[in-house]
Amino acid sequence: MQISIAQFLEAAQDVCDLTVASGEKYLDRSIREGALNRPGLALSGFFQYFPQRRVQVFGLAENAYLKSLSAEDRRERLTQLFEQRVPCVVSTRSRHPLPELLECASAFKVPVLKTSLITNRFINQATLVIENLAAPSMKYQGTMIEIMGMGVLMEGPPGIGKSETALALIERGHSLVSDDLTVLRRDSTGAINGSALDITRYHMEIRGLGIIHVPSLFGVASMRREMRLDLVVRLERFDPKREYDRTGLISETVKILQAEVPAVTIPVAAGRDIAHVVEVAALNQKLKQLGHDAAKELDEKLVRALERKRLA
Amino acid sequence: MSGTPNDTPTMSREMKILNKHGMHARPAAMFIKVASRFESEILVEKDDTRISGKSIMGLLTLELYQGSVMTVSAIGPDAAAALDAIEELVNRKFDEE
Structure with missing residues (x-):
């Protein structure tokens, strides 16, 4: 040290x-x-x-x-x-x-x-x-948003719409932590915390508009200095040949600074309201943290129902 | 299907669910994964309810338990191959017991 x-x-x-x-x-x-x-x-x-x-x-x-x-x-x-x-x-x-x-x-x-x-x-x-x-720290290419108490880091190729999605989420009342580049730090409890670089904090770049000052446009509530990372959302171009998990039964994680962080991959197809999907992903993760796994619970309910029918 | 041209192959096959737990979420996910590989439209029918074989919620509502028989139809150029692949999956019990 x-x-x-x-x-x-x-x-x-x-x-x-x-x-x-x-x-x-x-x-x-x-x-x-x-x-x-x-x-x-x-x-x-x-x-x-x-x-x-x-x-x-x-x-x-x-x-x-x-x-x-x-x-x-x-x-x-x-x-x-x-x-x-x-x-x-x-x-x-x-x-x-x-x-x-x-x-x-x-x-x-x-x-x-x-x-x-x-x-x-x-x-x-x-x-x-x-x-x-x-504390171990690193810079991570991704935009971080706080969605109803959940720290969500969006990553994906340039031009996929990370900043636009962040903007839509801010308009829905969520807060921006950092745009495009996020500083991640592991604290003594092992949790990962994200924040913006000092120099670019409060700003974001929107293609076609250039650089905007987020709190001037959306108020101070639209910004958050630091947030614990709960979920990584990977945005990728929809590939019809790729097979996506359709149940949510398979839990994906990404290793960041030795910590396993829950992750979801969202295929971005034209016309999809990604901000809405990301918002629901954050809420679903919150539910999982509270001990409710919707996919698993439905599956268990189904197995029981099918078992009853089989024996009837 | 009414809108389908006459020369589009349409095939149907009855298949019996063999795995103990029936068509729960995991087998349903495997089913649509296989069905989505084909260009053909896939339909699954049981007790007068017909759903798309590429819809997970649809498959779950059919309540296919062990011993149930479903009719799987495929409409499209690769209909035969699609039915073969689905049948193979059902017969190997979705890799379950």
Whole structure:
């Protein structure tokens, strides 16, 4: 794992109210373990199992303990700590770091950050931020829409009508997550989350119209920043020679970032209202998540009915 | 069919359902898969109800259980081949018991 302090700072700035107290030029150092540490034991001189790859957090207790030491001891312990090549130090509760800490940090080229949060809250928030930064992610060619609480990613060859279908879905009251290119990220629970690239968020391209700004045309409710991925819809040109599953009994999945995501293939033939079909596919998937599989239930009902007739 | 020219081959064959569970969703899907491979129109008839052999909901409503006999008709240039293929599927019990 390699996350630079600069990356961490950018991602955590808002949620953690972080600022740089010193060492602005050392922000390219990297966090090498996705957790944070309160270095109490290390400050008392015990360095066995010291997690030096983690962000070191100085809260009220650490500061009070340092202050209780003689100036000499204080400098010695801090030197020992920074000798471990820690990625960065964070001082919580807006406390200005002790002068010895700043001196040692700059001697070892370690940046010192400051947050207004209390220690526990900072650790919780920062852990989430680091986990997110470290989460496996990829860019996926496809348009993502939120349909009544379901994240649906539409993929298919260029010109098949992904954006047009998305537009029709937006007009029906659903929300756009991203057009054409979606950033997918696997979170710590294994779920896949989709979002737009920052630069193109809120925009989509419609052939013949060019680029449009979705919330200006359809209101803020037409946009959604991030959405869990529940279903992949593959749009493909209708091929009369191909045999499509007509029952929905066969469950298709697609592997994305090591996760199996349910998928459906929808043949696109002229005159078919694809937006409507995609909407129903999303609802049907929602029903399946609730434990109702319409195709399977009808089949079971049929088998029972046929069995009764056979024995009658 | 009334609108069909006289020279279009029309063939019918009676077929008996042999698999234990009868014509439920999976066999019905296999049936239409085979039927859709042919250009011919396929019709399935049982107890005065006639449906298209390319419609899954139609096939399910016929309630074809084990031992039922259906009349499968094919209208089109490849009628004979279509009936052969369907009969073969029915006789191998849709790969079920």
